Amino acid sequence: MSVTEIKWSETEEKIARSAFDKAYRRETTALIEEIRQYSSAIATLDDTWRLHDFLSSRRHDIDGKYDYNYPVLLFVFARLVQEKWLDLSELEGLDRDKLAKIASLAVM
Amino acid sequence: MSVTEIKWSETEEKIARSAFDKAYRRETTALIEEIRQYSSAIATLDDTWRLHDFLSSRRHDIDGKYDYNYPVLLFVFARLVQEKWLDLSELEGLDRDKLAKIASLAVM
Numbered sequence: 001m002s003v004t005e006i007k008w009s010e011t012e013e014k015i016a017r018s019a020f021d022k023a024y025r026r027e028t029t030a031l032i033e034e035i036r037q038y039s040s041a042i043a044t045l046d047d048t049w050r051l052h053d054f055l056s057s058r059r060h061d062i063d064g065k066y067d068y069n070y071p072v073l074l075f076v077f078a079r080l081v082q083e084k085w086l087d088l089s090e091l092e093g094l095d096r097d098k099l100a101k102i103a104s105l106a107v108m
Numbered sequence: 109m110s111v112t113e114i115k116w117s118e119t120e121e122k123i124a125r126s127a128f129d130k131a132y133r134r135e136t137t138a139l140i141e142e143i144r145q146y147s148s149a150i151a152t153l154d155d156t157w158r159l160h161d162f163l164s165s166r167r168h169d170i171d172g173k174y175d176y177n178y179p180v181l182l183f184v185f186a187r188l189v190q191e192k193w194l195d196l197s198e199l200e201g202l203d204r205d206k207l208a209k210i211a212s213l214a215v216m
Contacts, residue, residue: 028153035156039147045136045170048143052163059160062153 006098008070015093016073023085024066031058074098078105114206116178123201124181131193132174139166182206186213 008016035051042048067076080086081102088103116124143159150156175184188194189210196211 028156032150032153032156035150035159036147039144042140042143045139048136048140048163049167051143052160052167055156055160055163059157 005071006074008073009095012094012098013070015091016077017068019077019086019090020066020068020073020080022090023080027062027083027085031062074101075105077102078108081106113179114182116181117203120202120206121178123199124185125176127185127194127198128174128176128181128188130198131188135170135191135193139170182209183213185210186216189214 035055038051038054042051065076065079077086077091078101081088081091088099088106091099091102094102143163146159146162150159173184173187185194185199186209189196189199196207196214199207199210202210
């Protein structure tokens with residue numbers, strides 16, 4: 001069975017949704033804090049356009065990353081674990097096979 | 109003679125350059141201040157993307173507006189006067205015909 005065909009139980013769906021939302025909150029909170037800090041130090045128009053470039057890149061990144069769709073969810077979680085927005089332990093309750101797949105994708 | 113073929117004396121070029129730089133500094137200083145204030149109040153990701161949209165628009169606008177080329181300079185000054193980044197009095201020393209053209213373009 002390919003990872004995109006994996007079934008999710010109702011309990012797993014709840015765990016997944018909660019972990020996904022947690023990572024999203026963490027990353028967006030960190031991003032907002034980073035923007036506030038950077039903005040308070042802006043002194044030139046070049047700094048301003050650097051902020052713009054940074055936001056363009058983060059928007060593209062975040063829009064693409066937080067895709068709550070079961071066929072791709074293992075990849076999403078692997079990336080969130082890899083980037084440390086989520087700890088593997090926060091996915092406890094998913095079946096062993098899913099956790100193993102996420103763990104091995106996360107180190108790729 | 110069309111406005112794009114108008115000749116500029118050396119004195120006029122100095123006045124023009126100084127006025128252009130003044131308007132640029134005013135607008136960029138105001139923009140930086142606006143971004144700092146907005147950024148300090150960012151609370152959500154939507155606010156963040158609104159800042160991004162705002163910067164995209166301002167960058168496009170400023171990149172297009174500050175074009176220091178004599179064939180288009182009367183139009184540039186007219187816009188800067190219209191948007192109040194420059195006062196017509198700061199262009200004193202340009203010949204009467206140029207000032208009249210800028211003044212009438214500025215109210216269009």
